[in-house]
Structures are given as C-alpha cells and as structure tokens.
Amino acid sequence: MVEPQNTSAAAVKSTSQGFVYLPLIVGWLVPGAGHFLLRKWGRGALLACSILGMFVLGLAMQGKVYAHSGDILDMLGLVGDLGTGLLYFVSRVLGLGADAVQVTTADYGTRFIVVAGLLNVIAAVDAHNLRTGRKPL
Amino acid sequence: MFKPSHFAAVLLFALFASTVFGITMRETPKRMVRYGAYCFVLFAGSAIVLSWLMYFIAR
Numbered sequence: 275m276v277e278p279q280n281t282s283a284a285a286v287k288s289t290s291q292g293f294v295y296l297p298l299i300v301g302w303l304v305p306g307a308g309h310f311l312l313r314k315w316g317r318g319a320l321l322a323c324s325i326l327g328m329f330v331l332g333l334a335m336q337g338k339v340y341a342h343s344g345d346i347l348d349m350l351g352l353v354g355d356l357g358t359g360l361l362y363f364v365s366r367v368l369g370l371g372a373d374a375v376q377v378t379t380a381d382y383g384t385r386f387i388v389v390a391g392l393l394n395v396i397a398a399v400d401a402h403n404l405r406t407g408r409k410p411l
Numbered sequence: 412m413f414k415p416s417h418f419a420a421v422l423l424f425a426l427f428a429s430t431v432f433g434i435t436m437r438e439t440p441k442r443m444v445r446y447g448a449y450c451f452v453l454f455a456g457s458a459i460v461l462s463w464l465m466y467f468i469a470r
Contacts, residue, residue, distance in 0.1 A: 317434050324430040331423060334413035379413070382420045389424070393431040400435040410438055 297405045301398030303359040308401025312411070321397045328390035329361050332371075337383025339371030351384070357391025418458075425454030 301308020306322030309315075333339075339362070340351040355362050365371055375381050403409040415423065433447025 320430055321434060324427040328424075328427040331413060335415070336412055377414075379415065379420070382415070386424065389428065393428060396435050397431060 294405060295402065297401035298398050301401040302357070302394065305358070305361070305394050305397065308398050309404070312401060312404050314404065314411075325358070325390050325394045325397065326361075328386050328393065329358055332383040332386030332390060333365065335383025335386065336372045336375075336377065336380040337385070337387045338373065338375050338380065339365050339387060341366070351388055354388035354391045357393075357395040358387070359394060362391070421458045422455060425451050425458075429454060 297308035297311050300311055304322075305325035306318040306320075309318030309321060338351075340348055340355045342352060343349070371387070372380055372383075375384055400409065404411055429447045429450035432450045433443040433445075437443045437446045
C-alpha cells in the first residue's frame with residue numbers, strides 16, 4: 275500500500291520534470307487540458323464544461339466572433355476571443371458566429387464568447403501555477 | 412437560435428464564471444465550492460439589486 279506522503283512526493287517529482295510552460299500553453303489551446311495534463315481530472319472537466327458551455331451558448335445566441343479591424347473596441351474583443359485558443363480559430367475557419375449584432379441576445383452572446391476567452395486564460399494560468407508549485411497540487 | 416431571458420442569461424453567466432473562479436482562486440475542494448457559491452450569489456444578487464435600482468430611477 276502506498277502512503278499518502280509518498281504519493282504526494284511522487285506527484286511533486288513528476289511535475290518538476292519537463293517543459294514548465296506546457297500546461298499553460300495546452301490549457302490555453304484546449305480549455306481544461308492544462309489540468310488534465312497534471313492529472314486534475316475533476317477540476318479540468320469542470321473548467322472545460324464551463325468554458326466550452328459559455329462559448330457554445332455564446333455562438334448559439336448568434337454572438338459576434340471578432341476579427342481584426344481598426345476599431346480599438348473590436349481589437350479588445352479580439353484579444354478576449356483569442357483567449358479561447360483553438361476554439362477561436364476553429365470558429366473562424368468554420369465561419370461560426372454572427373458578423374454583426376442584430377438582436378439583444380446576440381449582444382449577450384458576444385459577451386459570453388469574450389468572457390469564455392478570459393476565463394480560459396485564468397484557467398491556463400492556474401494550471402501553470404499548479405505546475406510550478408506556486409499553488410499546491 | 413438560443414434566446415434566453417435577461418435573468419436566465421445572468422444566471423448562466425454567473426454559473427459558468429463562478430465555477431471557474433471557485434476552482435482557480437482557492438486551493439482545497441471545500442473552499443472552492445464555498446467561494447464558487449459566494450461568487451454566484453454575488454453575481455446574481457448584484458444583478459437583481461442593480462435591476463431594481465434602475466427600475467426606480469427610470470420611474
């Protein structure tokens with residue numbers, strides 16, 4: 275039988291090897307994947323459900339997916355959208371989301387998509403903190 | 412097309428945001444749940460309070 279101290283020591287040892295920024299990058303590209311990489315299955319699943327759910331509901335509300343433009347507010351929206359990582363690029367390639375907001379719920383949808391990106395950045399940084407030991411595993 | 416009411420949109424937003432906040436801002440599962448619930452109540456509660464304030468200001 276493995277003692278709890280040995281288990282935590284093994285976890286710390288396994289996380290102190292390899293590329294430190296991998297959970298950060300993977301977590302940004304795929305919501306929750308940074309935590310999956312650190313074997314935090316429950317947390318990763320909840321984060322993935324929350325961020326994916328928010329993004330999908332935003333698209334379902336005909337929210338706008340920002341593209342590059344000269345407008346400063348659009349650029350801020352683009353920065354937020356880019357936080358969703360691969361979801362943003364896939365949605366752009368598939369042409370998902372509205373080009374312009376036409377109904378009230380679409381405005382909500384646009385905010386949902388931007389906030390999903392910002393929450394994903396927070397989740398990816400959390401995975402990085404777990405990896406570096408700044409936050410206990 | 413998904414068309415939630417204003418309040419349903421607030422509740423969905425609060426649910427997703429407070430889940431992420433709870434997991435990322437606290438260290439133990441018990442404290443995560445408590446902080447997530449706290450954030451959810453603050454999100455939904457502040458929306459209700461501000462809505463009533465705007466209702467009385469508009470009258």
